[in-house]
Amino acid sequence: MKVFKRAFTYIFLSVAAFFSIFPFFWMVVSSTNKSVDVTKGRLLPGSHLFENMKNLFETVNMGQALLNSAMIAIATTVLALIIASLAGYGFEIYRSRKKDILFNILLLSMMIPFAALMVPLYRMFGGISQTLPIIGIDTLAAALLPTITTAFLIFFFRQNTKMFAKELIEAGRIDGLSELGIFFKIFMPSMKTAYAAAAIITFMNSWNNYLWPLVVLQSPEKQTIPLLISNLGSSYSPDYGVSFLAIVIATIPTALVFFLMQRHFVAGMMGSVK
Amino acid sequence: MNHKRKSQTIGWVFVLISTVFITIFYFYPMFQALLLSFKSGMGNNLENVGFSNYKRLFGDPTFIAALKNTFIYLIFQVPIMIILALVFSVLLNDPKLRFKGFFRIAIFLPAVTSLVAYSVIFKNIFAQNGIINKFLIDISLISEPIQWLTNPILAKIVIIMAITWRWTGYNMIFYLSGLQNIDASIYEAARMDGANAFQIFTKITIPMLKPIILFTSITSTIGTLQIFDETMNITNGGPGNGTVSISQYIYNLSFKYTPDFGYAAAVSFVIVILIVLFSLIQFRVAGDRK
Numbered sequence: 001m002k003v004f005k006r007a008f009t010y011i012f013l014s015v016a017a018f019f020s021i022f023p024f025f026w027m028v029v030s031s032t033n034k035s036v037d038v039t040k041g042r043l044l045p046g047s048h049l050f051e052n053m054k055n056l057f058e059t060v061n062m063g064q065a066l067l068n069s070a071m072i073a074i075a076t077t078v079l080a081l082i083i084a085s086l087a088g089y090g091f092e093i094y095r096s097r098k099k100d101i102l103f104n105i106l107l108l109s110m111m112i113p114f115a116a117l118m119v120p121l122y123r124m125f126g127g128i129s130q131t132l133p134i135i136g137i138d139t140l141a142a143a144l145l146p147t148i149t150t151a152f153l154i155f156f157f158r159q160n161t162k163m164f165a166k167e168l169i170e171a172g173r174i175d176g177l178s179e180l181g182i183f184f185k186i187f188m189p190s191m192k193t194a195y196a197a198a199a200i201i202t203f204m205n206s207w208n209n210y211l212w213p214l215v216v217l218q219s220p221e222k223q224t225i226p227l228l229i230s231n232l233g234s235s236y237s238p239d240y241g242v243s244f245l246a247i248v249i250a251t252i253p254t255a256l257v258f259f260l261m262q263r264h265f266v267a268g269m270m271g272s273v274k
Numbered sequence: 275m276n277h278k279r280k281s282q283t284i285g286w287v288f289v290l291i292s293t294v295f296i297t298i299f300y301f302y303p304m305f306q307a308l309l310l311s312f313k314s315g316m317g318n319n320l321e322n323v324g325f326s327n328y329k330r331l332f333g334d335p336t337f338i339a340a341l342k343n344t345f346i347y348l349i350f351q352v353p354i355m356i357i358l359a360l361v362f363s364v365l366l367n368d369p370k371l372r373f374k375g376f377f378r379i380a381i382f383l384p385a386v387t388s389l390v391a392y393s394v395i396f397k398n399i400f401a402q403n404g405i406i407n408k409f410l411i412d413i414s415l416i417s418e419p420i421q422w423l424t425n426p427i428l429a430k431i432v433i434i435m436a437i438t439w440r441w442t443g444y445n446m447i448f449y450l451s452g453l454q455n456i457d458a459s460i461y462e463a464a465r466m467d468g469a470n471a472f473q474i475f476t477k478i479t480i481p482m483l484k485p486i487i488l489f490t491s492i493t494s495t496i497g498t499l500q501i502f503d504e505t506m507n508i509t510n511g512g513p514g515n516g517t518v519s520i521s522q523y524i525y526n527l528s529f530k531y532t533p534d535f536g537y538a539a540a541v542s543f544v545i546v547i548l549i550v551l552f553s554l555i556q557f558r559v560a561g562d563r564k
Contacts, residue, residue: 009371013377020383020439023392023395026395026405027395038398039403083291086288086292087289089288093285094281094284094285094286094288096282106292110496112300112304113499113545113549115520116539116542116543116545117300117303117304117307118528119524119528119535120307122528123306124302124306148295149299151300154292179284207388208391210388210389210502211503211521211525215529229390233394233398233507234507240398247387247394250388251386254386
């Protein structure tokens with residue numbers, strides 16, 4: 001009975017692992033094959049990787065899309081971390097009734113679906129285009145501005161601030177540091193785990209964001225990786241090898257970021273669920 | 275007193291930028307959407323029409339299809355995924371299990387892909403000449419390829435499978451870390467009292483994980499109600515409107531068909547109401563704790 005149960009567990013987990021991994025395996029193998037071999041269902045690595053790479057970077061302009069995505073994701077992550085951690089710290093350290101009310105109001109924004117904001121934001125950036133074209137429609141700035149501040153990240157930093165040793169603030173004040181000085185010189189360096197987790201979440205969300213860039217970025221040279229992949233997948237005569245290579249390349253940064261910092265991710269997320 | 279007041283002022287400075295950003299990019303557009311939902315017209319030539327956009331919803335077959343599809347995704351996908359994630363996490367929490375690290379990473383792996391990327395993969399896997407049909411024909415289970423993406427029921431099943439594939443491992447991670455916080459002696463005591471595995475699961479594991487189950491089911495519900503990337507890239511809403519989601523319909527109304535921003539805004543308020551409603555229900559079902 002016990003042996004039977006054990007065997008069943010391993011079979012069940014192996015089947016699940018197979019289904020989880022198979023699409024990855026297939027995508028990696030396909031990125032090395034000719035389009036026609038992909039449609040034949042070839043499951044062995046081919047010799048077409050460099051050809052696909054050449055097509056992807058020369059005819060589809062993957063390089064530009066990578067650059068756009070990287071710029072948006074890095075700028076979003078840096079700004080989001082500073083702005084949200086300032087707020088999380090502010091709400092927790094300088095706690096007051098009025099701030100608690102404001103905090104709860106900000107949390108309500110988590111319930112607002114992006115689809116409801118898309119049209120008004122599009123019209124808003126359309127209006128900005130008239131006076132301030134550098135942040136108007138079809139600019140990378142417009143693609144990142146609405147995603148910089150999320151209530152989730154503020155909540156996340158507030159929860160993590162609860163674990164910060166408050167005595168350090170008094171010590172900083174006695175040493176004559178300003179309140180901002182305490183934040184930047186004492187709080188930030190001592191909360192590395194929280195910042196790492198927040199960086200992973202923000203970077204992944206920004207790198208993978210699709211709907212808003214689809215709405216606001218129009219010219220081909222502005223497109224980000226998800227837009228490029230979507231276009232490759234829906235063209236009339238898709239080159240599957242090239243498509244899959246783009247998907248593999250798009251997945252590498254988020255997979256790397258995640259696996260390098262996975263302990264921080266779980267620790268940070270658990271800190272905010274408790 | 276003076277010092278206290280001064281530090282309170284500084285506190286407001288700390289929270290200022292976030293408050294401004296969230297007001298500009300969430301609350302103000304939300305308010306604009308509400309105003310828009312009472313207007314109608316092409317593009318930017320809008321006039322007030324009262325509640326007529328909301329009345330139009332009831333007779334709009336595409337809207338009803340989108341609502342129905344989104345509900346089907348929700349009521350099948352979220353429970354399947356939560357139960358699967360719970361089962362995986364309990365199995366993988368067994369200290370005697372071997373190859374634990376491998377199984378964990380394997381099941382989590384899908385969560386690192388982008389929604390668009392995995393959608394394109396699924397579209398190809400289930401295409402008429404895709405690998406699933408090839409395999410089924412090779413093992414002689416079927417003689418004709420199955421029309422996965424052009425049959426409205428099968429296409430919905432493919433989308434449900436896709437979301438489950440992408441998010442089960444992600445939710446499992448939360449349960450795994452929750453399980454590690456449960457004291458082993460509680461299980462020990464239950465076993466001494468003669469509880470079987472099923473009783474331990476329903477009487478100890480589930481109640482102890484309740485806050486995390488609530489968290490994952492609310493985030494999954496909100497996510498599924500907003501589903502867009504998958505339906506757009508796997509089936510493009512088709513066949514007919516067999517898989518179109520509410521978010522995709524809003525997108526189509528605003529940017530694909532002749533833009534009717536007012537009506538699109540009215541449709542978007544349906545998702546707002548649904549999200550608030552479902553979150554309240556889940557808080558209520560989860561009981562007093564939080």
